[in-house]
Amino acid sequence: MNTSSPDALSIAGVRKAYGKVQALDGVSFSIRRGEFFGLLGPNGAGKSTLINTIAGLIRADQGSIAVLGHDTVHDWRSARRLIGVVPQELVFDPFFKVADMLRIQAGYYGCGRESWPWIDEMLVRLDLDNKRSSPMRALSGGMKRRVLIAQALVHQPPVVILDEPTAGVDVELRRTLWRFMSELHRKGTTVVLTTHYLEEAQDLCERIAIIDKGQVKVIETTAELLDRNKYRFLRLKLGNGALPESLRPLVCSEKNGITELRLERDKHPIGGVFTALRMAGVDIEDVQTREPDLEDIFIELTGRHSSAVAGAAA
Amino acid sequence: MSEGEMSPPSVSGSAGDELSRFSDRVGFATLTLKEIKRFWSVLGQTVTAPVVTALLYLLVFAQAMKGRAPVYPGVDYTEFLVPGLVMMTVIQNAFANTSSSLTQSKIMGNLVFLLMAPLGAWEWFAAYVSAALVRAALVATVMLLVSAPFVPLPIHAPLALLAMFLLSGASLAVLGLIAGIVASKFDHLAAFTNFIITPLSFLSGVFYSVHALPPFWYAASHFNPFFYMIDGFRYGFFGQADVPIALSLAWAAGCLVLLSAVCLWMLMTGYKLRR
Numbered sequence: 001m002n003t004s005s006p007d008a009l010s011i012a013g014v015r016k017a018y019g020k021v022q023a024l025d026g027v028s029f030s031i032r033r034g035e036f037f038g039l040l041g042p043n044g045a046g047k048s049t050l051i052n053t054i055a056g057l058i059r060a061d062q063g064s065i066a067v068l069g070h071d072t073v074h075d076w077r078s079a080r081r082l083i084g085v086v087p088q089e090l091v092f093d094p095f096f097k098v099a100d101m102l103r104i105q106a107g108y109y110g111c112g113r114e115s116w117p118w119i120d121e122m123l124v125r126l127d128l129d130n131k132r133s134s135p136m137r138a139l140s141g142g143m144k145r146r147v148l149i150a151q152a153l154v155h156q157p158p159v160v161i162l163d164e165p166t167a168g169v170d171v172e173l174r175r176t177l178w179r180f181m182s183e184l185h186r187k188g189t190t191v192v193l194t195t196h197y198l199e200e201a202q203d204l205c206e207r208i209a210i211i212d213k214g215q216v217k218v219i220e221t222t223a224e225l226l227d228r229n230k231y232r233f234l235r236l237k238l239g240n241g242a243l244p245e246s247l248r249p250l251v252c253s254e255k256n257g258i259t260e261l262r263l264e265r266d267k268h269p270i271g272g273v274f275t276a277l278r279m280a281g282v283d284i285e286d287v288q289t290r291e292p293d294l295e296d297i298f299i300e301l302t303g304r305h306s307s308a309v310a311g312a313a314a
Numbered sequence: 315m316s317e318g319e320m321s322p323p324s325v326s327g328s329a330g331d332e333l334s335r336f337s338d339r340v341g342f343a344t345l346t347l348k349e350i351k352r353f354w355s356v357l358g359q360t361v362t363a364p365v366v367t368a369l370l371y372l373l374v375f376a377q378a379m380k381g382r383a384p385v386y387p388g389v390d391y392t393e394f395l396v397p398g399l400v401m402m403t404v405i406q407n408a409f410a411n412t413s414s415s416l417t418q419s420k421i422m423g424n425l426v427f428l429l430m431a432p433l434g435a436w437e438w439f440a441a442y443v444s445a446a447l448v449r450a451a452l453v454a455t456v457m458l459l460v461s462a463p464f465v466p467l468p469i470h471a472p473l474a475l476l477a478m479f480l481l482s483g484a485s486l487a488v489l490g491l492i493a494g495i496v497a498s499k500f501d502h503l504a505a506f507t508n509f510i511i512t513p514l515s516f517l518s519g520v521f522y523s524v525h526a527l528p529p530f531w532y533a534a535s536h537f538n539p540f541f542y543m544i545d546g547f548r549y550g551f552f553g554q555a556d557v558p559i560a561l562s563l564a565w566a567a568g569c570l571v572l573l574s575a576v577c578l579w580m581l582m583t584g585y586k587l588r589r
Binding site: 018052055056057058059076077078080081085087089091092093094095096100104105107108109110111112151 | 338340341343344345347348351352355356419422423424426427428429430431432433434584588589
């Protein structure tokens with residue numbers, strides 16, 4: 001098998017329309033081998049359509065996708081063996097027990113008994129060991145999510161795509177999952193993640209693409225993305241008096257007596273704000289500064305709040 | 315393999331690997347076994363219930379038609395009835411196995427596990443049909459064993475018997491796959507069963523010889539593939555039938571080829587499976 005391609009995933013000019021809705025509008029980017037890559041975007045941005053196209057569940061109208069150099073259409077068997085996808089929906093087969101389901105999934109990928117020790121190891125690592133003989137239908141949502149993750153990893157793919165794996169799961173599973181995925185990543189696995197917990201993406205991903213309306217808005221390293229914001233935030237709790245009118249255009253939120261100002265680094269020095277307040281005779285009870293996080297960048301690029309990042313893409 | 319070590323399984327496929335190639339034996343064997351385990355886990359519904367239903371038909375019709383003249387020379391009505399009931403059960407269960415499994419997987423959403431796997435159209439096709447044939451063979455064997463003490467049957471042409479079972483069972487398994495692919499809810503599947511499978515089963519000469527029918531229905535029966543499947547199967551037991559065995563074999567084989575072509579086209583193109 002020729003897997004000498006430097007890119008784990010190469011996406012070139014992919015377009016997909018559902019009737020008049022253009023779900024993917026010429027998406028092109030590459031994900032390098034061994035990257036921890038974040039794919040973010042609001043609801044309906046096209047993230048899941050793109051992931052499902054990579055996985056072979058959706059056929060693109062135009063363009064091509066290659067997994068480690070193997071085209072997902074012309075060389076689909078090789079491409080599918082090289083990726084593992086955790087679907088967004090909590091799907092399961094009610095007829096089988098957990099361990100049986102994982103062995104069946106391994107068999108679909110041509111893996112026989114030699115994969116059983118790895119399956120046993122995953123059951124332990126994902127805290128599923130005491131559920132191995134439980135029927136799938138008897139598991140809680142969080143447990144089903146763990147099985148979905150194990151199913152995607154059962155054939156030990158070098159490229160793993162997680163489509164909102166932590167949606168609706170408890171903190172413990174999130175920690176377990178990220179510990180496990182970080183370890184796999186350290187050992188060379190390429191991980192592609194979509195999540196609506198932007199702090200997860202900020203902490204884990206080396207590069208991030210933000211997609212909206214079927215187009216890639218930006219693709220940069222996480223550090224570059226955070227640096228690109230020319231603003232910083234100043235939170236003020238005022239003792240008496242009202243905010244001077246000259247500062248009003250800078251207000252980005254007012255809640256529980258706290259006023260947050262968005263200051264452009266070059267144009268609005270913090271000292272200028274204090275001077276304006278002092279001249280207006282307004283006392284300051286408390287003050288905090290905040291650097292922009294991924295959520296601020298996301299809002300700026302898409303015009304939408306991160307709560308809209310989740311799930312239901314086309 | 316050490317903890318967490320990620321090394322991809324060897325990939326035998328090369329660029330240009332054809333959709334139509336059968337190259338994954340482990341995948342095929344796994345899917346076949348999974349489909350067998352699926353119906354095995356609900357054996358009461360998938361084997362016991364159809365056997366009991368067919369035996370009730372046998373009991374009722376055998377009593378109701380007691381004393382009638384033999385249908386064929388040396389073959390009384392009860393003997394005549396058993397092979398027809400067995401084949402009717404084979405037909406219905408082969409169809410039900412593939413169609414219900416696929417439709418349920420689509421509705422539950424777990425079909426994505428198969429759709430994302432490196433399994434091609436031929437592996438899907440062969441695995442679903444093989445599992446359906448196992449269920450059909452199980453149902454047929456249990457029926458014949460249970461009825462044997464009361465209605466002992468001769469076996470005149472075992473090869474013809476086996477050929478008719480395989481061709482007919484496989485045809486209906488493939489039709490079930492087509493129905494499963496087309497159906498997007500259980501209502502669609504029920505329409506297939508209620509308006510195609512059940513009427514054709516009951517109008518196929520299970521309970522009577524078509525020679526006893528009025529001319530119109532006699533002629534109409536000859537356009538029903540289930541008639542040939544049942545008639546050919548009956549020939550295997552008695553060496554006598556309403557039409558020559560070669561014609562029955564040709565109809566059953568023709569059905570299998572035609573339905574397989576349609577089904578494989580659907581699987582290869584991802585019709586109603588991949589958006």
